[in-house]
Amino acid sequence: MSKFSTKRANTAPTISTSSLPDIIFILLFFFMVVVKLRESNLKVKTITPYATELTKLERKSLVNTMYIGRPTPQYAPIYGSKPRLQLNDKISNLNEIPLFLERHKVKLPEGQRPGITTSLKVDGDVTMGFVSDVKTELRKAGQLKINYSAKKRTERSGF
Amino acid sequence: MFVKKKKPNPEINASSMADIAFLLLIFFLVTTNIVEDKGVLVRLPQWSEEPPEDLTLNTRNVFTVLVNAQDQLLVRGELVKIQDLKARAKEFIMNPGKREDLAESSKEAIISLKNDRGTHFKQYLAVYNELKAGYSELWNEEAKKRFRKDTVEECNKEQQNEIKRDIPFVISEAEPTAFGDEK
Numbered sequence: 001m002s003k004f005s006t007k008r009a010n011t012a013p014t015i016s017t018s019s020l021p022d023i024i025f026i027l028l029f030f031f032m033v034v035v036k037l038r039e040s041n042l043k044v045k046t047i048t049p050y051a052t053e054l055t056k057l058e059r060k061s062l063v064n065t066m067y068i069g070r071p072t073p074q075y076a077p078i079y080g081s082k083p084r085l086q087l088n089d090k091i092s093n094l095n096e097i098p099l100f101l102e103r104h105k106v107k108l109p110e111g112q113r114p115g116i117t118t119s120l121k122v123d124g125d126v127t128m129g130f131v132s133d134v135k136t137e138l139r140k141a142g143q144l145k146i147n148y149s150a151k152k153r154t155e156r157s158g159f
Numbered sequence: 160m161f162v163k164k165k166k167p168n169p170e171i172n173a174s175s176m177a178d179i180a181f182l183l184l185i186f187f188l189v190t191t192n193i194v195e196d197k198g199v200l201v202r203l204p205q206w207s208e209e210p211p212e213d214l215t216l217n218t219r220n221v222f223t224v225l226v227n228a229q230d231q232l233l234v235r236g237e238l239v240k241i242q243d244l245k246a247r248a249k250e251f252i253m254n255p256g257k258r259e260d261l262a263e264s265s266k267e268a269i270i271s272l273k274n275d276r277g278t279h280f281k282q283y284l285a286v287y288n289e290l291k292a293g294y295s296e297l298w299n300e301e302a303k304k305r306f307r308k309d310t311v312e313e314c315n316k317e318q319q320n321e322i323k324r325d326i327p328f329v330i331s332e333a334e335p336t337a338f339g340d341e342k
Contacts, residue, residue, distance in 0.1 A: 021176035028184045048198075049281035051288040053295060057196040065196075082341060119196050122280050127228075129276030129340045131283075139206035148284055149198040 043079070044069035044086050049124035050153035057147060062115045064104040066097075068131060069123035083123075083130040097137045121149040199288055204332075219260055220267045222251045226286055228277030228339020241285055248293040252326065265297075265326040272332050277339025287330070294328045301326065 046069040057063050067086040071079040075091070084091050087100045105113055118138060122131055138146060224244070225233040232239050234247060252268045254261040262268035270290055274283055298311040301322045308314050311322060 017177060018173040021173065021180045024177055024180035024184055028180065028187060031184070031187055049284050051199050051284055053199055053288050053291040054197040055200040057198070060196075063196060117200075119198060122284075124279065124281030124284075126280045127276060127339075127341055128274050128278040128280060128283050128335055129337070131280055132276065132335050135203060136206075139203050142206070144203040144205065145200075146203060147196070147198040147200050148287075149196060150284060150288075152197065 041089055042067060042086065043071060043075045043089075043091055044084055044123070045072050046121045046123045047125075048121055048149045048151055051148075051150035052153050054150060054152060055147065057117060057119060059115070061108065062112060063117050063119050063147075064101065065119045065121060066100075066134070067121045068126055068134060069121075070126065083126040085130075085134060094133055094137050097134070098141045101138075101141050101143050116143065116145065118143050118146045119149055120146055199284060199291065201287070216269065217263070217267075220262050220269055222248060222262070222268065222270045224270065224272050224286060224290070226272075226274040226278045226282060228275045230279055230282040232286065241282075241289060244286065244289045245293040245296070248290055249297055252293070252297060266324075268329070270330045272330055274335050275339045276335045276337045277341065278335070290330060291328070294326065297326050298322050 044067050046067050068083060069086075070076075070081055070083055071091070079091050085094065085097075086092065087096060092100070101116075101118075105116065108116070120131075120134070135146075138144070223233075223235055227233070232241060232244065234244065239247060248270065251261050252265050254263075254265075272286065272290070274286075295311070299309070302308045302311045302314050302318070305322070306314050306318050308318075311319055314322070
């Protein structure tokens with residue numbers, strides 16, 4: 001009787017899921033790009049050596065990371081070719097270490113502070129002189145728990 | 160004669176595409192997480208302004224390892240390859256043959272590590288790693304002998320402490336020499 005008859009199908013309408021893969025692909029690419037970005041922030045080359053006696057750093061919030069290596073070719077004209085220290089995103093001097101450690105420390109509650117570990121990502125070709133200087137600074141600042149970052153050595157990779 | 164039948168355009172079921180993409184996504188998430196922070200854990204000694212007092216140790220209890228700027232190892236006055244370092248350290252600590260020139264007991268054994276400012280970090284870490292590996296092998300052997308466990312990690316806290324009290328991990332690192340420092 002009514003002029004506007006509802007033209008609804010008897011079966012339930014199917015929801016098109018064809019765009020779902022696209023959404024997930026976007027997520028996938030996002031993660032891939034983000035993961036790459038983090039690494040490219042490094043201004044020094046750090047290829048960590050191999051070792052077998054490795055300890056996993058479990059709690060990321062208790063870890064602060066220092067990078068020691070020679071500046072990458074891109075930054076070599078500014079920072080030279082000698083080993084340098086990178087804290088956060090910039091090349092730093094040794095006297096900036098205490099402040100860097102303090103900044104990380106204040107973010108944590110009192111009870112967790114003894115568990116703070118410094119992860120040293122040191123390039124294998126850096127000479128120990130500079131590493132020793134960093135170690136001395138760490139000792140002066142009272143940060144004694146350190147972890148030399150290393151890759152797992154399999155039998156084949158040898159010494 | 161050959162009349163093409165006009166088929167209705169069949170819809171491709173794309174619902175499984177999402178699953179495939181999810182799998183990929185999860186795969187990437189997992190593989191990127193594997194690149195986590197692993198490394199050799201070291202405890203530095205406390206800093207003190209005064210020079211450390213001179214300890215007179217019996218030379219037989221000290222296992223000196225010197226690493227020069229050419230990454231060569233001098234162990235107790237002998238040139239040693241890094242492949243042999245672990246076995247030497249283990250023999251020194253446990254002294255199975257009760258030799259006069261090796262450590263009196265595992266409790267007294269001290270490893271003294273000294274490197275040059277020109278030593279490469281990878282060599283330093285390799286040496287440190289070998290010494291640490293030597294100790295952890297000794298601990299595992301002790302765990303097997305005393306408590307019939309395969310590794311120290313399987314023992315309970317008390318047993319671990321007992322082993323580590325009898326074979327303490329003592330590495331004393333001296334201030335590096337500066338013969339081969341970078342100019």
